[in-house]
Each structure stands twice: as structure tokens, then as C-alpha cells.
Amino acid sequence: MMRIGPLEVERRPDPPVTWVLGVSLLAILAAMAASGVIFWSHGVAPLRAYGVIIRGTLFNVRALPEVVRFAIPLLLAGVGLVLAFRALFWNIGAEGQILAGATAATWVALFSPVPDPLKLPAMFLAGFLGGAAWGFLPALLKLRLAVNEVISTLMMNYIALYLVSWLVHGPWKGPQMRGFAFTDEFPPAAQIPLLAGTRIHWVTLLLGILLAGAVAFMLARTRLGFEIRVQGESLDAARYAGIDPTRTTLLVMLFGGGAAGLAGVGEVGGIHHRLLDPNQISLGLGYAAIIVAWLARGSPLAAVLTALFLGVVFTSGDVMKVALQMPARVTDVFNGLILFWLIGSERALYYRVRWVPRREAPAPLPVPDAGAGSGGPGDGE
Amino acid sequence: MHVEAFLALQNITKTFPGVVANDRVTLEVRPGEVHALLGENGAGKTTLMSVLYGIYQPDSGEIVLRGRPVRIRSPHDAIARGIGMVPQQFLLVRRHTVAENVALGLAGTPVLFPARHVQRRIEDLGQRYGLLVDPQAPVWSLSVSEQQRVEILKALMRGAEILILDEPTSVLTPQEALGLFAVLRRMKEEGHAVIFITHKLDEVMAVADRVTVLRKGRVVDTVPVARTDKRALARMMVGRDVEFRLPKAPATADGEALAVEDLWTRSDRGLLALRGVSFSVRRGEILGIAGVAGNGQREQVEVLTGLRRAERGRVRVLGRDVTNRSAREVFEAGAAHIPEERVRMGIVPRLSVAENLVLRQYRYPPFCRGPLLDPEAIFDFARRMIAEYDIVTPSARTPARALSGGNIQKLILARELSGEPGVVIAAHPTSGLDVSATEQIHALLLRRRQQGAGVLLVSEDLDEILALSDRIAVMFSGEIVGTVAAGEADRERLGLMMTGQRG
Numbered sequence: 102m103m104r105i106g107p108l109e110v111e112r113r114p115d116p117p118v119t120w121v122l123g124v125s126l127l128a129i130l131a132a133m134a135a136s137g138v139i140f141w142s143h144g145v146a147p148l149r150a151y152g153v154i155i156r157g158t159l160f161n162v163r164a165l166p167e168v169v170r171f172a173i174p175l176l177l178a179g180v181g182l183v184l185a186f187r188a189l190f191w192n193i194g195a196e197g198q199i200l201a202g203a204t205a206a207t208w209v210a211l212f213s214p215v216p217d218p219l220k221l222p223a224m225f226l227a228g229f230l231g232g233a234a235w236g237f238l239p240a241l242l243k244l245r246l247a248v249n250e251v252i253s254t255l256m257m258n259y260i261a262l263y264l265v266s267w268l269v270h271g272p273w274k275g276p277q278m279r280g281f282a283f284t285d286e287f288p289p290a291a292q293i294p295l296l297a298g299t300r301i302h303w304v305t306l307l308l309g310i311l312l313a314g315a316v317a318f319m320l321a322r323t324r325l326g327f328e329i330r331v332q333g334e335s336l337d338a339a340r341y342a343g344i345d346p347t348r349t350t351l352l353v354m355l356f357g358g359g360a361a362g363l364a365g366v367g368e369v370g371g372i373h374h375r376l377l378d379p380n381q382i383s384l385g386l387g388y389a390a391i392i393v394a395w396l397a398r399g400s401p402l403a404a405v406l407t408a409l410f411l412g413v414v415f416t417s418g419d420v421m422k423v424a425l426q427m428p429a430r431v432t433d434v435f436n437g438l439i440l441f442w443l444i445g446s447e448r449a450l451y452y453r454v455r456w457v458p459r460r461e462a463p464a465p466l467p468v469p470d471a472g473a474g475s476g477g478p479g480d481g482e
Numbered sequence: 483m484h485v486e487a488f489l490a491l492q493n494i495t496k497t498f499p500g501v502v503a504n505d506r507v508t509l510e511v512r513p514g515e516v517h518a519l520l521g522e523n524g525a526g527k528t529t530l531m532s533v534l535y536g537i538y539q540p541d542s543g544e545i546v547l548r549g550r551p552v553r554i555r556s557p558h559d560a561i562a563r564g565i566g567m568v569p570q571q572f573l574l575v576r577r578h579t580v581a582e583n584v585a586l587g588l589a590g591t592p593v594l595f596p597a598r599h600v601q602r603r604i605e606d607l608g609q610r611y612g613l614l615v616d617p618q619a620p621v622w623s624l625s626v627s628e629q630q631r632v633e634i635l636k637a638l639m640r641g642a643e644i645l646i647l648d649e650p651t652s653v654l655t656p657q658e659a660l661g662l663f664a665v666l667r668r669m670k671e672e673g674h675a676v677i678f679i680t681h682k683l684d685e686v687m688a689v690a691d692r693v694t695v696l697r698k699g700r701v702v703d704t705v706p707v708a709r710t711d712k713r714a715l716a717r718m719m720v721g722r723d724v725e726f727r728l729p730k731a732p733a734t735a736d737g738e739a740l741a742v743e744d745l746w747t748r749s750d751r752g753l754l755a756l757r758g759v760s761f762s763v764r765r766g767e768i769l770g771i772a773g774v775a776g777n778g779q780r781e782q783v784e785v786l787t788g789l790r791r792a793e794r795g796r797v798r799v800l801g802r803d804v805t806n807r808s809a810r811e812v813f814e815a816g817a818a819h820i821p822e823e824r825v826r827m828g829i830v831p832r833l834s835v836a837e838n839l840v841l842r843q844y845r846y847p848p849f850c851r852g853p854l855l856d857p858e859a860i861f862d863f864a865r866r867m868i869a870e871y872d873i874v875t876p877s878a879r880t881p882a883r884a885l886s887g888g889n890i891q892k893l894i895l896a897r898e899l900s901g902e903p904g905v906v907i908a909a910h911p912t913s914g915l916d917v918s919a920t921e922q923i924h925a926l927l928l929r930r931r932q933q934g935a936g937v938l939l940v941s942e943d944l945d946e947i948l949a950l951s952d953r954i955a956v957m958f959s960g961e962i963v964g965t966v967a968a969g970e971a972d973r974e975r976l977g978l979m980m981t982g983q984r985g
Contacts, residue, residue, distance in 0.1 A: 111499075115832075115881060323853050327844050330833060337827040340789060341819070342841045343810025 113453045124449050125396055128442035135442075136435045145425050157420035158413050164420070166299035170372070172412035173302065174199065174364035174386045176309040179393030179404040180316055181236075181357030187320065187333045187399050188353045194239060194254030195361040196387025197261035198232040200379055202362025203369040204265055205231030207273070207284060207376040210291035210369075217290035221304070224291060225366050232362015233355040235261060240354035244347050258387070265379040273376060284376040293371035302371025305363065309408075312360055316401040329353060361387065385433060389415070392440050411436075487546070488513045488675050489534075489565075489644055494543035496529055503529040505699040506543065511644065516666050516676040518690035518707070520683070520719055522916035523887065526699040527679045531646050534677075535567050536560040566642025568633040570649050574621045580604065580632050581617040584639055600639065607638055611668045612661075626775065627658040634665065645669065646677045651685055652913075655774050656944060656977040663689040681719070681916065683712045684945070695719050720917050730928060730950075737765045738801065739936025740786070740817065740905045745795035747785050755781035757960040758795075763936035765904065768927070770951030770968075771940040772976050778960035779940045780822060783909045786938070787819040788812035800904045813842055818898035822909035822940075824887065828894045831883030835875050836864035838882045839897050871896035872922065888919025895926050906930055906937045912946060924950060944973055958982040 116124075137147030158164045178195040185192040205227040209215055215223045235257055242248035268284075275285035293302040320326035328349050332339040339346060368382050369375065376382070389411050396410070397403035414436060418429035487510040496504040504526045511517045521527045532538045534545065536554035544551045547563060554560050557567070574583050581597035584604055591599050597617075604617045613631045621629060630650060637645055647666075651659040666676050666689055678690060686693050687707060695702040695718040702718045717723055741762040749755040755778045763769045773779055784790035786797055788809035797805045799815040813819065821827040829838045840849050840860050848859040864878040873892045875885055882893060891911065899906070908927060912920040927950060931937050941947050947954055948971060955965040956979035963979050 115884070322855055322857070324845055324850055324855060325853065327837070327855060331830050331841065334830045334832050335826065337823065338830045338841070341787075341809055341821060341827045343788075343808055343813065 108454055108456060111453045111455070113451055116450050116453075120453075121398060121450060124446050125398070125443065128446045129439055131442045131446075132435060132438035135438050136431070139431055139434060140425075140427070143425075143427055145427065150421075150425060153424050154417045154420050157424055158416045164416055166296070166301050167416045167419070168409060168412040169306065170300040170302075170412070171386075171415035172408040173306050173309055173367055173371075175390050175393050175411050175415075176313065176404060176408035177305070177364035177367070178361040178387055178390035179397065179408050180309065180313050180401050181232075181360030182390055182394035183397055183399060183401050183404050184316055184320075184329070184353050184360075185236075185357040186394055188329045188349055189333050189336070190240065190243070190350055190353060190357075191251045192236065192239075192254050192354065192357055193251055193391065194235065194257045194358075194387070195364075195390045196383050196385070197254070197258035198235040198358040198361035199365040199368070199383050199387050200258075200261035200265050201235035201358075202228035202232040202365030203376060203382050204261075204268065204365070205362065206366040206369055207287075210287040211273070211284060217288070220288075220290040221293060221370070224370055225308070225363060228362040228366030229359040230362070232365060233359035235362070236354040236358020237351065240350050244350055262379045265376065265382070269376055269378065275375070282378060287370065287374045291370060292374050293367065295371065300372055302367055305367035305371055308363055310405065312363075313401045313405055316356075320401070325349070325352065361390070364390075384415070385436070386415075389436055392436060392443070395440065395443050414439075487511065488548065490546040491530070491534060492544050492546060494530065494533055494540045494545075496526075496533055496538060496540050502699050504533065504540070507696070507699070507701050509694050509701070509704070511675045511677060513643075513673050513675050514670050515691040516670055516678055516689055518678045518680060518686040518693040519696065520680060520686055520693050520715060521696035522681055522719060522918070523914065524698075524916065525696040525719075527696055528648065529699075530696070531567070531648065531677065531679060534560070535565060535646065561640050561642070564641055564643040565646070566637025566640060566644070567646040568630065568637060568648065568650060570652070572629050572633050574629055574632060576622040577620060579618055579620050580615055580624070580635075583621055583632055584617075584636050588639060603639065604635060607635055610672070611638070612665050613638075626653045627655075627661070630654070630662070631665075642674070644675045644677065646679070648679045649681075650678070651680070651682065652942075653775065655980050656973050657981065659685070682945075683715050683719075686715060687712060697721055716917070738798070739763050739765045740800075740907075740938060741796075741798040742786070743796040743798075745782070745785060745797065746793045747781050747790055748793065749781055755960050756785065756792075759957075759960070759962055760795075761955055761962060761965065763905070763938050765934050765936050766931060767952040768931050768937040768939050768950050770947035770954040771938065771957055772944060772947045772954055772980060773942070773957035774980050775942055777957045779909070779957055781960075782957070783819075783822065783907060783940055786812075786907055787817065787821075813903075816903050817905040817907055818901070818903035820891075820894055820898055820906070820908040820911050822913075824890055824894065825883070829882045829890055832881050834879045835868070835873070835882050835885070835893060836860050836878040838893055839864045839867050842897055843901070867893075867896040867900060871926070886919075888915045888922070891915060891919065891923055892926075895923065899926065899930055902933070902935075903930075904935050906935050907940075908937065909940045910942065911939070913941075913943065920946075944976060947976075948973070956980055 133151065140147045140150040158168060178199060182192055182195055206224040209224045209227045210220065239250050239253035239257060242253050243250045269282045273284045275283050277285050293304050295301060296303050320330060328344045331342060331344055332346055332349050364386065373382065393404055393407045393411050396407040414432050418432040421427040421431055422429045489511045491507060491509040494504050494507045507530055519527050529538065533540050534554065536556045536559045545554060552563065554563065575586065579597060581601045581604060585591050585597045585600045588600065601617045608614050613635055615628050615631045621632065650662060654662060669676055680686060690707050692704060692706050693715065694704040695715065697719060743760050745756050745759045746754065747756045759782060761769065771779060781790060785792045788807055788811060791806055796803060799812060799817045802815050804812045804815050825831060830841065840863065843849055844855065848856060850856055861878050867873065868875060868878060871892045873896065874889050882890060885893065906927065911927065912923050915923065927937055939947065939950055948968065951968050953965055953967055954971050954976065955962045956976060958980060959982060963982060963984050
């Protein structure tokens with residue numbers, strides 16, 4: 102235990118839920134305060150900026166569906182990441198897995214002989230497999246050659262990015278697009294239906310929510326989930342219990358990559374209806390999904406809420422552009438700051454701080470030994 | 483005869499949420515004495531010394547040093563006042579030399595080449611106290627007992643007049659412990675005061691002048707060692723009479739339980755750790771493996787339990803060849819494993835007690851049906867185990883890490899022994915546990931032996947080996963230097979074998 106003035110600080114290995122929530126909220130508030138500097142430097146009062154953003158997103162009937170529209174890919178990729186993080190696989194590659202899913206779905210939509218009624222199911226299946234393959238490779242590299250997955254998943258993002266870029270500039274460049282680096286538009290059968298008047302492709306949304314529930318159930322109630330939890334808490338105990346880390350890790354990454362792949366299907370099938378410049382497809386969603394997973398603290402169900410929160414952040418980009426004449430990319434800075442504060446506050450989770458004003462100190466005795474250091478606040482001899 | 487106290491802790495009270503770690507503890511230490519602080523784990527010994535060393539501030543009470551009340555705010559402060567501590571886990575930079583470690587953070591050393599400056603003084607102090615160690619040697623090349631000497635030298639170089647030693651013999655051979663005791667006597671003669679934290683009664687009798695016994699945070703008594711005996715101390719420490727030797731029926735050994743033939747393996751660093759080890763354990767007997775840590779015991783246990791590959795040799799469990807099979811296959815062949823790393827390997831700290839109890843069997847009925855777990859069956863089983871093995875836990879849903887060390891170990895034994903394994907491989911099963919928990923663990927191991935299991939007991943605690951084993955094998959440098967029947971073994975002889983002399 103440590104004392105800082107009237108505060109007592111003390112280790113606590115099992116923090117209560119309220120404390121976890123409190124620390125997460127504080128991290129978000131700290132990120133907002135830090136981003137305030139950016140608003141201020143653009144000559145916009147930070148409080149006014151946040152007022153405008155909140156009114157423009159949460160209290161705007163037109164903007165709310167946009168929040169959900171962004172939450173869909175964030176949820177799918179986020180649930181996959183929650184699972185990977187639970188198994189201690191540090192997957193930074195959701196971005197690439199989204200693009201891989203989008204590419205596979207595009208192939209089905211434009212170039213495969215799949216009959217129309219089966220187009221959408223086949224696109225989801227192909228997207229899942231594409232994302233899964235993108236997640237599987239780094240997992241295999243880690244298990245067989247001990248390649249650090251943070252590096253390999255990150256590098257795989259660039260491979261996906263340039264692959265898509267090459268496709269849309271080269272072989273898949275749409276003849277009807279007159280020089281633009283797009284593929285042709287998907288046929289109607291390959292477009293995911295939207296809720297009227299919005300950009301919410303509800304099939305993908307439903308998939309995301311179902312997957313979150315399924316992963317929660319899997320972790321809590323199945324043998325595989327038990328093995329993932331044991332492995333995630335203690336590799337030594339997993340070895341002792343005879344759990345095969347190869348099997349769990351590969352399954353986790355197949356699934357996690359697949360979930361991100363589904364997010365990619367949703368983006369091309371529900372929003373863009375074509376494969377286009379990779380940065381316009383993923384928009385950094387795969388990186389933001391890391392925040393979704395981190396905020397959710399290992400709970401797939403909590404990822405539904407955190408995905409919505411990050412959805413608000415993404416939507417606020419447009420509000421900033423229109424209402425505040427600020428670059429939408431400020432949201433990236435904000436996202437970075439959230440992650441910074443979240444990870445920075447990680448240690449604070451495991452400490453309890455209590456307000457314990459010191460009792461009246463007894464009259465000080467004569468100091469016996471000078472040079473023994475100066476007294477701190479509230480420190481009587 | 484009254485000797486002026488050098489240091490007095492008066493009415494020290496220290497509470498943590500829900501626990502009174504020290505309750506009005508008073509302790510006086512005189513110059514030129516070795517003062518033992520005796521108590522079970524959780525009795526408050528370490529808390530008290532942390533208060534003295536400035537790591538914790540007491541809630542009330544005061545520390546009087548040389549007749550004056552003082553407030554010790556930090557270890558730095560404690561050192562400045564002449565209080566030194568030799569921790570259980572050494573704080574040494576392994577790649578640096580002894581002299582560099584001693585010079586690190588030492589006041590008054592020059593900025594350039596500080597190690598040279600201290601070299602002579604290390605040698606002088608070493609001569610004076612019998613703390614011989616080569617100042618030029620890198621720390622990683624030293625034995626554990628030499629590293630301990632470096633820690634003591636560090637404290638002495640910083641002017642420690644009072645030296646606190648926290649369970650210093652837990653890492654030493656009996657002979658090395660005797661060497662340490664000789665050092666302590668030298669320090670005593672030079673007028674230092676030594677506070678010796680321990681829960682081993684023999685050591686108190688061997689080296690201390692006076693002993694203060696703590697139980698549940700309170701002082702039971704302070705007595706001169708000359709006027710007490712082991713039995714009386716044990717009663718003060720535990721609060722009841724203690725059986726030093728559990729009743730043990732004669733061995734009924736017949737039939738092979740575990741057999742090892744010419745086993746070779748390497749350590750994590752790629753060095754040969756086992757060099758042709760052979761032995762067998764019969765049903766109904768306990769084979770003790772004695773030896774100083776780092777002589778291949780850990781690797782041996784890992785090979786036997788499927789956690790490390792054997793390069794050569796055979797392992798048979800109940801007649802089945804399990805050489806280089808997985809941990810799961812070895813367990814399922816009938817060999818339970820009580821691992822050395824209780825918290826790191828034996829449990830999953832954040833999972834519940836119930837989930838930890840099925841860590842070995844979660845994949846079999848009744849604990850699962852197909853791919854699904856059956857929480858009902860898991861909790862039923864957990865409640866039975868908690869009752870049968872006397873595991874003290876608020877509930878079956880409590881995370882395992884909330885349990886005390888003794889209860890964690892009982893959880894592990896419950897899990898490992900409930901399937902009535904024919905072979906039990908127990909590594910340091912009671913290290914760090916208090917007397918009561920140790921008794922319970924020993925009783926469980928003896929019961930398993932009684933029921934016909936062959937038990938391999940690896941331990942650094944010779945008393946434990948002597949109390950439980952039917953035969954004792956001693957390991958040194960990856961080999962078994964000899965095996966003796968328990969009746970013919972004594973500490974002296976085993977201690978010599980532990981240094982590599984053939985028995």
C-alpha cells in the first residue's frame with residue numbers, strides 16, 4: 102500500500118465491474134480533453150465542439166442510422182478481436198482481414214458463376230473464408246516459426262491493401278468506370294438490402310449480433326471456450342492440462358479473421374457495391390476495432406456497446422467537416438488518444454484508491470536524526 | 483541483567499482491509515544477538531519487517547532506534563539508519579559482477595569504475611565475516627548461497643548494523659545453512675544485530691539467541707532459546723500440539739508403479755540436465771528425491787509428466803510406456819502431477835475454484851456433453867471436493883487466486899488425487915506452506931501411498947523427505963548419486979551426497 106497525501110493506493114487483483122467501467126470512462130474523458138487541444142488550435146472552443154458533435158450524432162435522426170452503419174463492421178471485427186485477445190493472440194490485422202473478406206465477396210459478386218438467389222450467401226461465405234485465410238497465416242507462422250503475430254498481422258494488412266489496390270487499378274478495373282479505379286457495380290442480387298432510408302445493411306448487423314452472442318456462449322459454456330480461457334490466462338497451466346495451443350490458436354484466428362472478413366462483405370455488398378480504393382473500404386475500421394475489443398475488456402457482448410460508441414466517433418467525422426469546418430481525420434487522432442489512454446490506464450485497474458484523510462498527528466517529537474530525508478506532506482515524526 | 487535495546491518496535495499495529503496483519507506487536511532487538519522471528523505463513527512476520535524496513539507505514543505504534551523514536555519512510559531511509567535486509571528473492575543484476583552489484587547505488591562511489599573502488603572492501607569484509615566470494619565473478623556464475631553472500635555484503639557495505647534475513651535457508655543445503663549460521667555468529671561478535679525470519683524450528687534452536695513467536699499478527703512470547711525447546715515453540719507457533727512425525731504404516735511396496743530407465747534431457751538453455759537417470763517407484767512406497775535446486779530435479783519432473791522431451795531413455799507408468807507422451811496422456815495413464823509452480827502452472831488464477839478442479843477432466847463426462855460443458859456437474863463435483871479436501875474458499879465460484887497458498891495446494895491435490903492415480907509425482911508440495919497446511923498435505927500423500935500408489939516426492943526440504951519417504955535418492959548434477967533406505971538416512975549423510983559425494 103502507498104499513501105499519497107490523503108489518498109491510499111492499494112493493489113487489487115480482481116477489480117469490480119464498476120471500477121473497470123469507471124476507469125474506461127475516465128480514459129475516454131481524458132482522450133476528449135486531450136483532443137480539445139486540437140479543436141482549440143483550430144479556433145473552436147472544445148466544449149462547443151463536443152456540444153455540436155453530440156447534438157449532430159446522438160440527437161440527430163439522420164445521423165443515428167449512420168452510427169449503426171459504422172457499428173456493424175466495428176462489431177464484427179471487434180468480436181473477432183475479443184476472441185483473439187482472450188487467447189493472447191495479438192491480432193493487429195483486422196484491417197487486412199476486412200479487405201480480404203471484401204475482395205473474396207467481390208469475386209463472388211462479379212466474376213463467379215453463382216446463381217443469383219445464392220449470390221449473397223455465397224458472398225458471406227467467401228468473405229468469411231477470405232478473412233479466415235488472412236488470419237490463419239500469421240497464426241501458423243507464430244505456431245510453427247515463432248514469428249511475432251503483432252508484426253505479421255500488421256504486415257498482412259499492407260499485403261491486403263496493395264493487393265486490393267492492384268486489383269482495382271488492374272485486372273478488376275471496371276470497363277464501365279471510365280478510368281476510375283473501381284470495379285464495376287455489383288449486380289442487384291449481390292447488394293445487401295438496406296433498411297429504408299438508411300445505410301444499415303441489416304443482414305450483416307444481425308450476423309454481428311448473433312456472432313457476439315455465439316462467442317459469449319462459446320467462451321462460457323463449451324469445451325473449446327474453456328480451453329481458450331485457460332490458455333489466455335496461463336500458457337503454463339494450459340500445457341499442464343494438455344490443451345493443444347495449436348488447435349485453439351488456429352481456431353481462434355480462423356474465426357476472428359472470418360468475422361472481420363464478414364465486415365468486409367458488409368462494406369462492399371451493403372455500402373459501396375463495388376471494390377474500390379482500399380482506404381475507402383476499410384477507413385481504418387480494422388484498427389478502430391482494436392479499440393472496440395479493448396474497451397469491451399474481453400466480453401463479446403460488451404463489444405456491441407463499444408462498437409456503437411466507436412460508431413459515434415466515426416459519424417462525428419462528418420459533423421466536424423460540415424458543422425465545424427474541420428478535417429474529418431481528427432477522428433483518427435481521437436481514436437488514437439482513446440487507445441493511448443485506455444492502455445495507459447490499464448495499471449490503474451488493479452489498484453484501489455481510497456480517500457483517507459490522516460488522523461490528527463500527535464505533537465511532533467524532537468527530530469533525532471537530521472539528514473534522514475525531508476518530511477513529505479502529512480508526515481509527522 | 484538488562485541490556486539496552488538497540489531497536490524496539492513498540493505496539494506496532496498494521497491493518498489491511500479485513501485483516502489485522504500486526505496487532506500491537508512489540509519486539510526488542512539487542513546488539514550482538516541473533517533474534518529469530520518465528521511464525522507460520524500469514525502470522526505477520528513479513529509485514530512487521532516491511533514496517534521496519536520502511537515499505538509500509540504502521541497504523542499506530544512506534545519504532546525506537548538507539549533510544550530515539552524514528553519514522554522510517556522508505557527502504558532508503560532504513561538503510562540510512564543502519565537497517566539492512568536480505569530478501570528472499572535476490573535483487574541482483576545477473577550479468578554484472580559481484581563488485582558491480584555491490585557498488586550499484588552505493589553512496590560515495592566514484593562515477594567512473596565504481597566497482598574498482600569497492601573491490602578491496604569486499605575482500606576485507608569477506609575475510610572478516612567469512613563471506614568469501616570473488617568480486618570479479620559475474621553473478622550468473624554464482625551458486626545460490628554465493629548470491630546470498632553478495633546480498634549480505636551489499637547490506638554490510640551500506641553500513642547495516644541490523645540485518646534482516648527473510649527465510650534465508652530455504653534455498654540452501656544443510657551444509658550451506660551451517661555456513662550461513664557461522665557468518666551470523668561472526669556478525670554477532672562484531673556487535674551487529676540479526677533478525678532471522680523463519681518457520682523452521684531447528685534453525686531457531688541452532689542459531690538464535692532469543693526468539694519472538696508471532697501467531698495471527700500477535701506476539702505470543704519472546705523467550706531465550708536456551709530456555710525453550712522445539713515442542714514448546716511449535717505449540718506457541720501453531721497454538722496446539724504438533725505431530726512432528728505423522729504416523730506412518732510400514733511400506734507395503736509390491737509391484738512397479740513408475741519406472742525410469744537411463745533418462746537424458748536438456749534444460750531450457752540447451753545444457754544436459756539429466757544424464758542417465760534410472761530408478762523405480764513401487765506401489766505403496768514413497769521415493770524421496772533430495773538435492774539442491776538446479777541439479778536436474780525440475781527437468782526430471784517435467785520429463786516424467788510429459789512437459790519436456792526426453793532425448794534418450796524410457797518412462798513407464800503402471801507398466802505403460804509413456805516416454806515423450808503429452809501431459810494429458812501421462813495423466814490419463816495414471817500419473818498425477820503436483821507441480822512445483824503452484825500458481826503459475828497448477829491453477830488458472832482467474833478461473834473459479836470449480837473450473838480449476840476440473841482442469842484435467844473437463845473434456846470427459848459427466849463434466850461435458852459433446853462440445854458443451856455441464857456447469858451443474860462441475861459445481862456438484864467442486865462442492866464435493868471442497869468438503870472432502872477441506873478447501874477453505876468462500877464459494878466454488880471464487881477465483882482460485884483468492885485462496886491462500888495452502889488452500890490452492892489442497893485444490894490441486896483434490897484435482898490430482900480424486901481420480902485415485904496409481905502414481906503421484908509431487909514437486910515441492912509444501913514449499914512456502916504453513917505448518918497446518920503442510921500436515922494436511924503430508925497426510926494426503928501418505929493416504930495415497932497407503933492406498934497403493936507409488937509416490938515420487940521431489941523436495942528441497944530434508945525434513946519433509948525424511949518424514950515421508952521410504953527410500954531416498956539424491957540428485958546431483960543431473961545424476962542420482964545414491965539411494966538409501968529411509969531408516970539408514972540422516973541429514974549429515976544426505977547433505978554430503980547433495981554435494982556430489984557418492985553415498
